[in-house]
Amino acid sequence: MCGIVGYAGYREALPILIDSLKRLEYRGYDSAGVAVVEDSVKIVKDKGYIANLESQLPQLRGVVGLAHTRWATHGAPSKDNAHPFYDCREKIALAHNGIIENYAELRDELKAHGHTFRSQTDTEVLVHLVEQSYAGNLEDAIRKALARCTGTYAIAVVHADEPDKLVAARNFSPLIVGLGAEENYVASDVPALLKYTDKVLYVMDREIVVLRPKSVQILDFEGRPVAREPQRITWSLEDAERGGFDHFMLKEIFEQPQAIHNTLLGRMTEVDTNGFFQDVTSVKLVACGTSYHASLVGKYVLEEVAKVPTTVELASEYRYAPTPTEQPLVILLSQSGETADTLGAAREAKRRGCKTLGITNGVGSSLTRETERTMYTRAGLEIGVAATKTFTAQLVALYLVAIRMGLDRGALSPEDANRLRDELRALPRHVQTVLNQADPIADLARAYAGARDMFFIGRGINYPVAMEGALKMKEISYIHAEAYAGGELKHGPLALLTPDTPVVAVTVRDRNYEKMMGNVGEVNARGSPVIAVGTEGGRDLPRFVEHVVYVPKVRDLLYPVPVSVVFQLLAYYAARKRGCPIDKPRNLAKTVTVE
Numbered sequence: 114m115c116g117i118v119g120y121a122g123y124r125e126a127l128p129i130l131i132d133s134l135k136r137l138e139y140r141g142y143d144s145a146g147v148a149v150v151e152d153s154v155k156i157v158k159d160k161g162y163i164a165n166l167e168s169q170l171p172q173l174r175g176v177v178g179l180a181h182t183r184w185a186t187h188g189a190p191s192k193d194n195a196h197p198f199y200d201c202r203e204k205i206a207l208a209h210n211g212i213i214e215n216y217a218e219l220r221d222e223l224k225a226h227g228h229t230f231r232s233q234t235d236t237e238v239l240v241h242l243v244e245q246s247y248a249g250n251l252e253d254a255i256r257k258a259l260a261r262c263t264g265t266y267a268i269a270v271v272h273a274d275e276p277d278k279l280v281a282a283r284n285f286s287p288l289i290v291g292l293g294a295e296e297n298y299v300a301s302d303v304p305a306l307l308k309y310t311d312k313v314l315y316v317m318d319r320e321i322v323v324l325r326p327k328s329v330q331i332l333d334f335e336g337r338p339v340a341r342e343p344q345r346i347t348w349s350l351e352d353a354e355r356g357g358f359d360h361f362m363l364k365e366i367f368e369q370p371q372a373i374h375n376t377l378l379g380r381m382t383e384v385d386t387n388g389f390f391q392d393v394t395s396v397k398l399v400a401c402g403t404s405y406h407a408s409l410v411g412k413y414v415l416e417e418v419a420k421v422p423t424t425v426e427l428a429s430e431y432r433y434a435p436t437p438t439e440q441p442l443v444i445l446l447s448q449s450g451e452t453a454d455t456l457g458a459a460r461e462a463k464r465r466g467c468k469t470l471g472i473t474n475g476v477g478s479s480l481t482r483e484t485e486r487t488m489y490t491r492a493g494l495e496i497g498v499a500a501t502k503t504f505t506a507q508l509v510a511l512y513l514v515a516i517r518m519g520l521d522r523g524a525l526s527p528e529d530a531n532r533l534r535d536e537l538r539a540l541p542r543h544v545q546t547v548l549n550q551a552d553p554i555a556d557l558a559r560a561y562a563g564a565r566d567m568f569f570i571g572r573g574i575n576y577p578v579a580m581e582g583a584l585k586m587k588e589i590s591y592i593h594a595e596a597y598a599g600g601e602l603k604h605g606p607l608a609l610l611t612p613d614t615p616v617v618a619v620t621v622r623d624r625n626y627e628k629m630m631g632n633v634g635e636v637n638a639r640g641s642p643v644i645a646v647g648t649e650g651g652r653d654l655p656r657f658v659e660h661v662v663y664v665p666k667v668r669d670l671l672y673p674v675p676v677s678v679v680f681q682l683l684a685y686y687a688a689r690k691r692g693c694p695i696d697k698p699r700n701l702a703k704t705v706t707v708e
């Protein structure tokens with residue numbers, strides 16, 4: 114949700130800023146802008162993609178600067194609302210990720226003091242507050258300005274009177290520092306830095322960073338220095354490139370066998386210790402979007418394997434729900450580990466006295482600090498806005514949690530645990546079998562890419578998989594897609610079915626097969642074409658449906674993994690046929706760091 118980069122070094126800042134900003138474009142692409150310190154501070158910004166900004170850049174030779182790519186919250190996507198913003202005298206430039214909640218009253222106050230506003234954003238109050246507080250030291254002015262603000266922010270600021278310095282600050286929005294040799298960087302996320310350094314400092318909430326070419330100083334909001342050890346990033350530049358694939362999404366879909374393998378290798382070392390699950394009597398899974406769908410699958414897995422009562426809640430709802438008396442173990446799932454709603458839910462869970470476990474792909478992300486224990490999915494960097502490999506890695510992480518919890522609670526025998534582990538180890542192979550069918554799946558997707566509406570149906574553990582399939586389809590192809598539990602169609606949605614409404618049905622050979630086939634019959638009777646995902650060897654399916662994609666036979670609990678890969682490919686190829694911007698769907702951003 115907005116990306117920020119900053120540079121202070123000895124090289125021209127502009128090409129470095131643009132290059133690293135492009136690697137954050139998944140965070141938002143409504144507008145982009147850059148500020149470079151020369152004799153004065155020069156800002157160039159415009160509506161649209163970074164490529165559009167790049168095409169109009171003048172030569173700027175300054176060695177300190179910052180840049181921003183926006184996902185609009187307050188104020189429409191426009192040039193005026195693009196970051197960075199100037200103060201009234203155009204000496205300061207500021208870029209922001211987050212929301213200043215009390216901006217309206219601050220704006221009135223600043224206007225009364227004679228400040229002129231040029232945008233409709235919440236952010237612009239920040240630059241005027243800094244201007245108002247400035248007395249020769251930028252970090253002091255920022256500290257005073259932030260003391261007036263409530264909300265979430267990561268900001269980067271430069272001032273023409275202190276040309277060798279960039280100051281950044283954080284409260285609830287991600288910010289990292291990259292350390293180089295006589296050059297230093299700030300960024301919202303790791304991919305921006307991969308080309309330049311693997312040495313980073315994670316900035317914590319309510320901290321200010323003063324970046325100069327030869328030094329980095331971290332201060333708390335009271336102005337006291339903070340000591341912090343640098344950490345090494347293990348992701349490589351290759352991870353942040355498309356590597357011959359047309360889109361990151363396709364690359365990431367094809368990386369799933371490896372991602373699942375790596376997540377399995379990581380095992381439960383982080384939560385294995387101290388019988389963390391021994392006293393667990395109930396579990397609540399909390400997440401947003403695709404991670405929420407993984408959580409819904411997780412409920413079936415935990416209840417079946419660990420025999421533990423489990424509920425699932427959307428993070429944005431959990432945060433504000435009444436506090437119940439029970440204290441479940443709260444497991445928070447987030448690919449990024451930076452989703453504002455999920456972080457808020459983690460804080461709320463702690464406030465309620467619950468034990469917390471975070472499952473995330475974001476190494477060193479905020480979620481790891483907001484939860485008692487962390488389990489990493491080791492899916493590798495995911496850049497496409499649509500979550501793919503991180504979803505299947507989350508499922509694998511949940512299988513592992515269920516095994517550990519089942520053993521700790523005495524609900525699962527070591528023999529059964531080993532059998533399940535063996536079957537998990539076969540998943541990369543099964544996923545590869547699905548990937549090998551990418552061409553026929555692409556044909557199918559192309560055949561139905563003209564549909565206006567689509568339905569996805571499944572039962573039991575495959576109902577949330579249908580929900581994930583519908584989400585993938587709508588977010589990248591813009592086809593209106595709805596998911597229903599197979600048994601629910603007859604309670605209303607059947608009214609919408611026509612011969613132009615394809616229905617994608619999970620009809621694998623699990624305990625719900627017969628019932629699902631009954632639902633397929635209901636769809637057939639309305640003349641809608643059915644695309645079924647069935648189990649290899651199920652020869653009767655083609656007699657009842659127009660198309661079948663087969664997945665390998667696995668135990669009921671494991672079908673969500675191969676089936677969701679089929680859905681990812683369907684969505685990808687439908688979106689491609691429709692000419693959609695697959696890695697950057699309209700109105701979306703990969704990491705949603707605002708409520």
Ligand code: M6R
Pocket residue numbers: 401402403404405446447448449450451452455498499500501588703704705
């Ligand atoms: O990083 P998170 O897993 O917390 O993100 C939650 C959702 O924003 C995310 O899963 C979103 O729904 C996906 N990008 C959709 O593909």
